[in-house]
Amino acid sequence: MSLYWRIFLLNACVLAVAVALLLGPVTVSTPVLFGEALILLGGLAAMLVITAALLKVGLAPLARLNRAMANADLLKPGARPAVTGDGEIAALTQTFNAMLDRLEAERATSSGRVLTALEAERKRIAQELHDEIGQTLTAVLLQIKHAADQAPEPVRTDLRQAQETTRTSLDEIRRIARRLRPGVLEELGLHSALRSLAAEFTTPRLGATAHITPGPPHLDPAAELVLYRVAQEGLTNAVRHSGATRVEVHLRPLPRGGVTLLVRDNGHGLGEASEGAGIRGMRERALLIGAELVVEAGAHGGTQVRLDIREATATADDAIPETTRAPR
Structure with a gap:
C-alpha cells in the first residue's frame, strides 16, 4: 500500500470512529451544554494525539532516510540506511543506496584519473x-x-x-x-622512503621518527604511493598546524593481512577545525585503492592519521629493523 493511502485510511478510521460516537452515545444539544463541549474537546484532542502518533510511526522510515541523506559523504563510503518493509519508502531507500553506490564508484574512477594526472x-x-x-x-x-x-x-x-x-x-x-617526485620511493622502496621522509621533516623544533615493524607485506606501486603521500601530508600538517614537537610514523602489518600506516603527533589536536584540502586529498587517495582513512584525536593528545589497507598479498620481509630513528 502506498504512503498516500496508508495516511488517508488512518485518518479515515479516526474520523469514522468520531462520527460513530456522535451518532451513538454522544449527542450535541442546541445550545451546546458545558458537559457536551468538554466531551467534544476531549474527543478532538484524542483525535489529534492518535493522528500525530500514527503519522510519526508511518513517517519514521522517511525521517531515517532524510537523516541518511543529510549525513551522506562520498569521502566516507560504506554507510547505508537500512531498508525496512516493502512499500514506497523501502523502494526509495533502495534507490538512494543504489545512487550512492554509483556516485562512489564514479568518484573513485574520476579521483583515480585526477590523481594519476x-x-x-x-x-x-x-x-x-x-x-x-x-x-x-x-x-x-x-x-x-x-x-x-x-x-x-x-x-x-x-x-x-x-x-x-x-x-x-x-x-x-x-x-x-x-x-x-619521490625518487627514493621508486629506487629504494617504501621503507627507505618513509625513513627519508621523516629525516627530511626533522628540524631543531620537531623530532620526526619512523618505526617499521618487521613483517609488512610488499604492496603494489599504487598502494605504496598512497602510503607515501598520506605520510607526507600527515607530516606536513603536523609541521604547519599542530604546533607539535614530536611526530611518529609507524608502518606495521595487520593481523589478517594488509598493512596500516599511523602518523601521530603531540600537538594541540584537531579542535573544532573542519577538514581542509589536505585531509580531503588523503581521503580521495585512500578511496583510490579501497583503503580506510581515519583522522582522530590521539589517545594522549595531539592528532593521529591512520590508513588501513586491508587486502594486500605480500611476502613478509623480516630483514627490516624494528625501529629506525631519523637522523637530525
Whole structure:
C-alpha cells in the first residue's frame, strides 16, 4: 500500500470512529451544554494525539532516510540506511543506496584519473626543476665562483655571499623536486622512503621518527604511493598546524593481512577545525585503492592519521629493523 493511502485510511478510521460516537452515545444539544463541549474537546484532542502518533510511526522510515541523506559523504563510503518493509519508502531507500553506490564508484574512477594526472604533472615539474632550473643555477654558481676567484677583495666578499645564496636556492629547488617526485620511493622502496621522509621533516623544533615493524607485506606501486603521500601530508600538517614537537610514523602489518600506516603527533589536536584540502586529498587517495582513512584525536593528545589497507598479498620481509630513528 502506498504512503498516500496508508495516511488517508488512518485518518479515515479516526474520523469514522468520531462520527460513530456522535451518532451513538454522544449527542450535541442546541445550545451546546458545558458537559457536551468538554466531551467534544476531549474527543478532538484524542483525535489529534492518535493522528500525530500514527503519522510519526508511518513517517519514521522517511525521517531515517532524510537523516541518511543529510549525513551522506562520498569521502566516507560504506554507510547505508537500512531498508525496512516493502512499500514506497523501502523502494526509495533502495534507490538512494543504489545512487550512492554509483556516485562512489564514479568518484573513485574520476579521483583515480585526477590523481594519476596529478602525479604525472608532479613528475614533469620535478624533472624540469632538476634538469632546467637546477642546471641553470649550477652554471650560475660556477660562474660566480670563477668571478670571485679573480675579483679584488672588496668585490670578492659580495660574490661569495651571492654564491652562498645561489647554492641555498639550488638546494631548495632540489628539495622541492624530491617532494614533487619521490625518487627514493621508486629506487629504494617504501621503507627507505618513509625513513627519508621523516629525516627530511626533522628540524631543531620537531623530532620526526619512523618505526617499521618487521613483517609488512610488499604492496603494489599504487598502494605504496598512497602510503607515501598520506605520510607526507600527515607530516606536513603536523609541521604547519599542530604546533607539535614530536611526530611518529609507524608502518606495521595487520593481523589478517594488509598493512596500516599511523602518523601521530603531540600537538594541540584537531579542535573544532573542519577538514581542509589536505585531509580531503588523503581521503580521495585512500578511496583510490579501497583503503580506510581515519583522522582522530590521539589517545594522549595531539592528532593521529591512520590508513588501513586491508587486502594486500605480500611476502613478509623480516630483514627490516624494528625501529629506525631519523637522523637530525
